[in-house]
Amino acid sequence: MKFQRYINQHTNQITLATAILIGVGLLGKVINSDLIYTVSFIVASIISGTPIILRAISALRFKTISIELLVSIAVIGAFIIGEYNESAIVTFLFLFGTFLEDKTLAKTRHSIKDLTEMAPTTALVIGEDGETEETDVDFVDVDDMVLVKAGGQIPVDGEIVDGSGHINEASITGESKLVTKQAGDQVYSGTILDNGTVKVRATKVGDDTTFGKIVELVEDAQDTKSPAEKFIDKFATYYTPAVLIIALVVGLITKDFRLAITVLVLGCPGALVIGAPVSNVAGIGNGAKNGVLIKGGEVMNTFANVDTLVFDKTGTLTEGKTAVTAIKDYSNDQLGLQIAAAIEKQSDHPLAQAVVSFTNDHQIGFDHIQVNSADTIKGRGVKATADGQPVLIGNLRMMNDEQISLTKQQQADLEQIQNQGSSTVIVAFNGQVQAIFGISDVIRQGVKESLAQLKSLGIQKTVMLTGDNLQTANAVAEQIGIDEVHAELLPEQKVQYVKQFQQEGHKVAFVGDGINDSPSLVTADIGIAMGSGTDVAVETSDVVLMSSGFNELIHAYGLSKKTVMNTKENIVIAIGTVAALLVGLIFGFIYMASGMFVHEASILVVIFNAMRLINYRPKMPKLDADQLSVSEYDLSLKQ
């Protein structure tokens, strides 16, 4: 065992020594010294054959017929019949090929290694005496207080109890924009405190943190096999012994020992066993680097075949928070907006808050307005007095009650806003309507373009399922150009629709925020969570989009198609190589050493082919300026 470990650790030196010996041997041939030639090749064969034979034996002990066994038998055979140069070159090529495979494989695993290396290692724990002590992150317990200084990494999931700072959450959300956090806010392990100092109470530590879960998920994902891989694994377990038997049969029939051992080398399934997994590793690594977590090769495969995308509306197609999406101002100098904001500031109703944040966003000041009184009238709105004059803010019913009439233009505006699926808030004073706000759930930016892009990648049908009312649903659907809409649904009914599409023969992916869509996420062929790394989303879905963006959805879909394609290419290359070698053997172009060379080259070709996936990026849709809702309001305000 010691000997084997020694050999394992020094394989690279052995490979180098073999290369030098082969060089010396060839030199011996040039200067016509048979002694140098023969001795060099014999020594080279022995030292480079040792690690291969050892590996073959240790695999045999676990009842596995490995590629090393095929090579070992061939090499020993060549050695016995005195073909020392063949045996030396074959073993050298095999070892050198393995060395190159390791190096290139490491490259394909790089993205994932980068991710795991981002995990925090130490934490500054604040003791009861207030002193801090640096400890290994594994020894931090829940409810411990940790101190994080500017530039430091947050070592736990927790809540800030003191201090504030700007945090880069790229490792969790994929977005490197700095987020301001202060006491009471959640922070995540693995994120970086750009500036400031914070004291954090740990709520989750180690592998339980969101970051720990992400790392575990990705590590598991790259070892979760695709159907192609599973098939090949099964194939290889029969194929390798079959090659052994074929070589034996060939040897017995032709009585040509040399031909028999050549078959052993040529039959090695090298590129075949490595081709499919390497594509998956590269593809999953690419995803992890770009905020797309795909749970393994099987998911990759199914996702590539998806033709129907079903979306939940709220929080997926829309941002899930209400905001002013339309505004009609009939007052002078935005007075109507100012007064409305000043009064609504006193309320915590979502519609009122939307009005206030709208005026804040557009820097419309309202501090100079005195609100004297404000009374809520249920189901109507607010009756208030501001700067000494009575003001009404509410719905159309309230206006009718108070005998405020709308002009023809205002009537038309109101209808237009309502048709967009928005709730309306009317502001009136001086006996006239001064402003109308349209408030609705904001549609995410670029959804329309993204859906079009997904279609060009191969999606046939897009569907929206929502619990919201039909009018709102239709309004949203019209703006984003979705194919099918079903509104006023309960979660169970959403599941029914997913099942129905599946029965119609579609492969369905369900995209939801992961909070109340779990049944649909599980039922669909592929569940895609657009939750920013929430636990539930990570666990119940097949694909997690870290920053909840549509760009990531496009990336995920495009990537899975590319990865599956890449796997197929690699299988074709591998099988093509074996076929070409056999033809070469029959026509007498190929011998043992050249066969091994072609084999090792084909292994490198499939790895390089997979490496193309590491830098894959789909074309992203260009944002249509008209759809940027914010600029639309700016325009209407200027009028």
Next chain:
Amino acid sequence: MSKAILQLDALSCPSCMQKIQGALEKQDGVENVKVLFNAAKVKTDFDGDKISADKLSDTVTDLGYEVQSMKVK
């Protein structure tokens, strides 16, 4: 039942997986062995009364694979 996670040096041949898996499963008190080829990690459940964590690590080392670190929960 405790859970051990062993981080190994990079694995390069898929047959390494079978070797490690087979060797660990043969030990008394070891269950659910999972070898992650690409992450070079071994995850396993074991009964602390029947086998020590160090013994697990030694088993893998004896097969010729360097154990970089081990976590036991």
